[in-house]
Amino acid sequence: MNEPIDSATASPESQRCGLVAIVGKPNVGKSTLLNALVGQKISITSRKAQTTRHRITGMRTLGATQFVFVDTPGFQTLHANALNRSLNKTVVGAVSDVDLILFVVEAGSFTAADERVLKLLGTGIPTVLIANKLDHVHRRADIAPWLQEMQQKHAFAEFVPMSAKNPKDVERLFGICEKYLPEQPWWYDEDELTDRSEQFLASEMVREKLFRLTGDELPYTSTVVIDKFAEEPPAKKGQKRLVKIAATIVVERDSHKAMVIGDKGERIKRIGTETRQELEKLMDAKVFIELWVKVRSGWADDEARVRSFGYE
Numbered sequence: 001m002n003e004p005i006d007s008a009t010a011s012p013e014s015q016r017c018g019l020v021a022i023v024g025k026p027n028v029g030k031s032t033l034l035n036a037l038v039g040q041k042i043s044i045t046s047r048k049a050q051t052t053r054h055r056i057t058g059m060r061t062l063g064a065t066q067f068v069f070v071d072t073p074g075f076q077t078l079h080a081n082a083l084n085r086s087l088n089k090t091v092v093g094a095v096s097d098v099d100l101i102l103f104v105v106e107a108g109s110f111t112a113a114d115e116r117v118l119k120l121l122g123t124g125i126p127t128v129l130i131a132n133k134l135d136h137v138h139r140r141a142d143i144a145p146w147l148q149e150m151q152q153k154h155a156f157a158e159f160v161p162m163s164a165k166n167p168k169d170v171e172r173l174f175g176i177c178e179k180y181l182p183e184q185p186w187w188y189d190e191d192e193l194t195d196r197s198e199q200f201l202a203s204e205m206v207r208e209k210l211f212r213l214t215g216d217e218l219p220y221t222s223t224v225v226i227d228k229f230a231e232e233p234p235a236k237k238g239q240k241r242l243v244k245i246a247a248t249i250v251v252e253r254d255s256h257k258a259m260v261i262g263d264k265g266e267r268i269k270r271i272g273t274e275t276r277q278e279l280e281k282l283m284d285a286k287v288f289i290e291l292w293v294k295v296r297s298g299w300a301d302d303e304a305r306v307r308s309f310g311y312e
Ligand SMILES: Nc1nc2c(ncn2[C@@H]2O[C@H](COP(=O)(O)OP(=O)(O)OP(=O)(O)O)[C@@H](O)[C@H]2O)c(=O)[nH]1
Pocket: 024, 025, 026, 027, 028, 029, 030, 031, 032, 033, 076, 132, 133, 134, 135, 136, 162, 163, 164, 165, 166
């Protein structure tokens, strides 16, 4: 693993591919670790990934192995709000069929909050204890007895004291994880990160804002369809490229449409604004987004065009 082989030489028979979940209480370094594992850009990709059980946050193909990282949002804010409550139900399910779980804690520490997260994990899936922020531990000698204590807490497959900020540690972690992923052909292209993936990211982002801002009221059957995704190069040097997106939120009933639009269009405007702000950060681009709401009602083409405001 330290010397990645040319992936082109990895024949489908020798390929490995599998799902890896990174879980842990807030602030232990999950995002830092995920970003380090995935590389520079978090990529969300093709339709294959668009299941209700898994939200793919990124993937990395190294040598013959494709690591597919799944998002487990509910673990981060267990008791925050109504949406998270409903997410938690799916989150526990989502973690129950990954190939590997990375359970992240701060090295030398195990609190009640860590325990709560650990309890949600079953015992059937290999779980690696990531003792992160090792660089914060001044007396390394304290780590050995702590690791022994941790062995009593759960049947961890392995113990990895490391720092998510240390590239060598991250590289070593790939080597450790590799063997837990099944031998099967890759699901994605080796360097998958295309316009299509940004398009998917855009629809996921609208979806996320939609459900966050409508709370529990809106049925999960509502979907988001990207109608247009066009890119323009920067007008001037030093400026960012422009991404123009048009998306339709498809709901089942007129009452749902009203809910999405909100009073005087306030809610859809906010969905659009928050989506744009986050996409601009993620895509490193200037984003222009238009949202429509459509009721899917058989033959009736009951389409209301709702222009969202505030986009230059
Ligand atoms: N010193 C040190 N700091 C780290 C390490 N990993 C993460 N951090 C820092 O810890 C803080 C929390 O990291 P995040 O990656 O945001 O943690 P998280 O678990 O994703 O947090 P939530 O999003 O709240 O769940 C940040 O300030 C990171 O820079 C590490 O290995 N060493």
